[in-house]
Amino acid sequence: MLRIKVISCVVLTGMLLSVGANAVDVNFRGTLIDPPPCTINGGTDVDVNFGSTVLTTRVDGVNYRMAVPLNIVCTAPPLNTMRLQFVGTGAPFDASVVNTDKTDLGIKLYSGTGTGTPVDVNSWLNFTYPTFPAIEAVLVKNPGSTLTSGVFSAASTVLLDWQ
Incomplete structure (x- = not known):
């Protein structure tokens, strides 16, 4: 009789576990592509020097307002709809x-010369190859603040992509 109870418990446990369990396959797919056949500034850093005479x-x-010299060279891009960030x-x-x-000091970016169109950090700027946007940078401050004198620096990474 003990043997029948043990077998019954094992069978019932297996049935309980199988009632709540489902299994499905997960398929992963994608396409590997080559990076855009473009280089920015020959792969070296771009420096924008506002100089040593900036009055607070x-x-x-x-x-x-300073030009951001992005020297972009592309060889046979697959599409001419491109973007940078x-x-x-x-x-x-x-x-x-x-x-x-x-x-309280920041750097505002613009596409185009003169007044230009604002380019927000971490937002894409669309353009059509081979016409690359002229980028300019201008110093801005926190409204109502008083800047203190001293050296400053900032960094950003430029991404170039096609759509």
């Missing part, structure tokens, strides 16, 4: 501008 009282989003940390006072290591 003249940082207003207009003064100290500046990846980085936004400033605490405005997430759309590049943060600097100087409190």
